[in-house]
Amino acid sequence: MxxxxxxxxxxxxxxxxxxSGGSFGIEEMVASSGPGLTLLLLLVLPIIWALxxxxxxxxxxxxxxxxxxxxxxxxxxxxxFWGFQAGWWWSLALLVDTSLYxxxxxxxxxxxxxxxxxxxxGLCWSIIxxxxxxxxxGIRVVAIGSSLFAILIIxxxxxxxxxxxxxxxxxxxxxxxxxxxxxxxxxxALILGLSIGMWMYSGYESMSxxxxxxxxxxxxxxxxxxxxxxxxxxxxxLPTAASLAAYGQWELFSVDGGDGHVSFVDIGRALGGxxxxxxxxxxxxxxxxxxxxxxxxxxxxxxxALAQDGLLPRSLAKTSNRFGTPVAAITVIAVCNAVLVIxxxxxxxxxxxxxMVTSYALIFCAAVTLRITEPxxxxxxxxxxxxxxxxALVLPAVxxxxxxxxxxxxDRSVTAWGLxxxxxFGMHTGWYGMAGLLAILSxxxxxxxxxxxxxxx
Numbered sequence: 001m002x003x004x005x006x007x008x009x010x011x012x013x014x015x016x017x018x019x020s021g022g023s024f025g026i027e028e029m030v031a032s033s034g035p036g037l038t039l040l041l042l043l044v045l046p047i048i049w050a051l052x053x054x055x056x057x058x059x060x061x062x063x064x065x066x067x068x069x070x071x072x073x074x075x076x077x078x079x080x081f082w083g084f085q086a087g088w089w090w091s092l093a094l095l096v097d098t099s100l101y102x103x104x105x106x107x108x109x110x111x112x113x114x115x116x117x118x119x120x121x122g123l124c125w126s127i128i129x130x131x132x133x134x135x136x137x138g139i140r141v142v143a144i145g146s147s148l149f150a151i152l153i154i155x156x157x158x159x160x161x162x163x164x165x166x167x168x169x170x171x172x173x174x175x176x177x178x179x180x181x182x183x184x185x186x187x188x189a190l191i192l193g194l195s196i197g198m199w200m201y202s203g204y205e206s207m208s209x210x211x212x213x214x215x216x217x218x219x220x221x222x223x224x225x226x227x228x229x230x231x232x233x234x235x236x237x238l239p240t241a242a243s244l245a246a247y248g249q250w251e252l253f254s255v256d257g258g259d260g261h262v263s264f265v266d267i268g269r270a271l272g273g274x275x276x277x278x279x280x281x282x283x284x285x286x287x288x289x290x291x292x293x294x295x296x297x298x299x300x301x302x303x304x305a306l307a308q309d310g311l312l313p314r315s316l317a318k319t320s321n322r323f324g325t326p327v328a329a330i331t332v333i334a335v336c337n338a339v340l341v342i343x344x345x346x347x348x349x350x351x352x353x354x355x356m357v358t359s360y361a362l363i364f365c366a367a368v369t370l371r372i373t374e375p376x377x378x379x380x381x382x383x384x385x386x387x388x389x390x391x392a393l394v395l396p397a398v399x400x401x402x403x404x405x406x407x408x409x410x411d412r413s414v415t416a417w418g419l420x421x422x423x424x425f426g427m428h429t430g431w432y433g434m435a436g437l438l439a440i441l442s443x444x445x446x447x448x449x450x451x452x453x454x455x456x457x
Contacts, residue, residue, distance in 0.1 A: 005215045010143040011207065011224035012231075013150035017294045019050070019203040020232050022153045022287030023239050025196065027253040027263050030240065033193030035250040036176035039241060041197045046233040048396040050201040053360065054229045055383050055393065056367045057205045058222035062381040063370075065221075067212025067326075068305025069298075070205045070363050075309075077366030077373070084311045084450075085443040086362040087302045092439060093355040094299040098333060099340035101292040102127050106341075108285045124341045127289065132334040135296050138323045139213045142297045149290035156279035157239045160264065163272045164242025172244035178251070195404060199353055200236065204229070205363060206294070209301035213324065222381040243267045300329035311450050351439050357401045358440055364394040 006014075029038045060073040070090070075083025106123050109115075115123075134141055177189040204225060211217035244250055247267050254261035262270075265284065269277025304326035307316035318328035370377065371387050383390055 003213055003215045004140045006143045008220055008223055010147050011220050012227050013147045014294055015207050015224050015228040016150050017146050017290045018206040021291040022283050023157055023236055024284050025200055026240050027255050029193055029196045030250050030253040033189040034175055034177035035244045036173040037189055037193055039173055041193045042237045045197045045201050049198055052394045052397045054204040054225045057208050058225050058381045059379050059383050061208040061211055061221050062218040063377050063379040065211040065217040067301045069208030071302045071305050074362050074366040077369040082362055084447050086359045087306050088443045089355040090359040091302055093352045094295055095336050096352040098292055098295050099337045101288040102341055105285050105288040125338055128334050128337050131293050131296055135330045136323055136325050136327055138325055139210055146294055149286050153283045153287050156283045159276055160268050161238040161242040164246040167246040170245055170248040172241045206298040209298045218380040246271055296333055299333055300326045303329040355439055361401050364398055
């Protein structure tokens with residue numbers, strides 16, 4: 001793999017996109033959990049959920065700066081079997097994620113411009129084709145595109161935050177939760193807020209998969225991660241608090257807007273005029289396009305690493321001689337996306353994030369295990385405080401993962417994992433929990449099959 005110089009600010013913007021890609025989605029958190037609890041969760045989750053992954057990605061990414069990222073860490077810490085599970089589960093989730101970003105971008109435009117379904121699918125496939133070419137051209141091109149996207153995404157939200165704070169009228173923390181809402185029970189305000197918030201603060205491990213193609217990844221990636229962590233939190237917190245303080249009417253907040261509801265686009269239009277509303281709409285479209293661009297790059301590298309280890313068809317390990325990019329894995333992701341955009345697959349988001357957080361649990365376990373089994377491993381970035389501190393750091397995040405998996409698998413009626421973005425409020429998650437369990441079990445079932453098949457090949 002060819003190594004490319006990626007400036008710190010480009011890596012910072014790429015991580016911002018991996019995690020956030022804009023602040024859309026928080027509107028549903030406000031309406032379901034209440035303004036006060038939403039703001040508190042936006043302050044707390046970066047510490048107990050995002051910080052552990054960002055620090056572990058910095059430590060292990062600096063110690064093992066290899067293409068494949070977290071898959072390499074998990075394989076080294078927990079063995080080939082669990083390494084495969086982490087890579088497989090994360091890759092399955094990513095295929096759904098990347099397809100959703102295309103669908104959301106095209107849907108935003110279709111709702112505004114009113115074009116036909118034929119044009120809609122043509123647009124989806126055109127996006128896939130263009131971004132496939134960009135990814136094949138290399139990380140440098142992806143980094144440049146990500147930086148441009150990020151600046152265009154962030155700017156309207158900074159304007160919204162400034163106008164909202166300048167027109168402060170209401171206490172954004174009141175009420176703490178919606179009236180007559182149970183905090184902890186079924187459909188509880190806390191459960192709803194946690195599910196959406198965890199989804200929105202995930203993705204800090206993604207940059208690690210590109211470490212094998214970046215010059216000085218031990219220096220660049222940890223610095224970019226530590227800069228991105230507070231910035232993402234501020235870019236969630238400031239526009240939300242400013243909108244609540246200036247606009248009020250928290251109970252009307254909704255991602256989609258319309259029918260008496262308001263999104264950040266509508267709030268921006270009301271506070272800053274038509275121009276700000278259009279800019280925020282463009283931010284929504286660009287945010288999803290940027291997420292697709294970066295996650296196609298990130299998702300191809302674990303597939304290539306798995307193929308190199310004989311745990312997926314070896315043809316997936318093919319690399320472009322000219323550009324040094326995993327062209328076969330990128331093409332597979334593009335083909336899967338082209339198929340998935342055809343069907344109504346949005347309900348797979350529960351399964352998607354269930355798979356992702358399960359792989360997160362393995363990453364946390366691998367970090368602790370490597371501290372025990374390889375204490376002398378050179379770690380240019382090292383989480384201070386020793387093993388007890390590391391365990392204390394990851395324990396709250398692991399408990400959150402267990403709590404949310406339990407909710408999903410026990411058919412507690414919640415708006416889980418940000419499904420509100422796709423208009424699935426009120427849906428019972430038991431069926432999806434069962435499907436998610438089957439998706440998780442596919443990893444242990446396929447592991448021996450892939451090993452035997454590739455050995456014979």
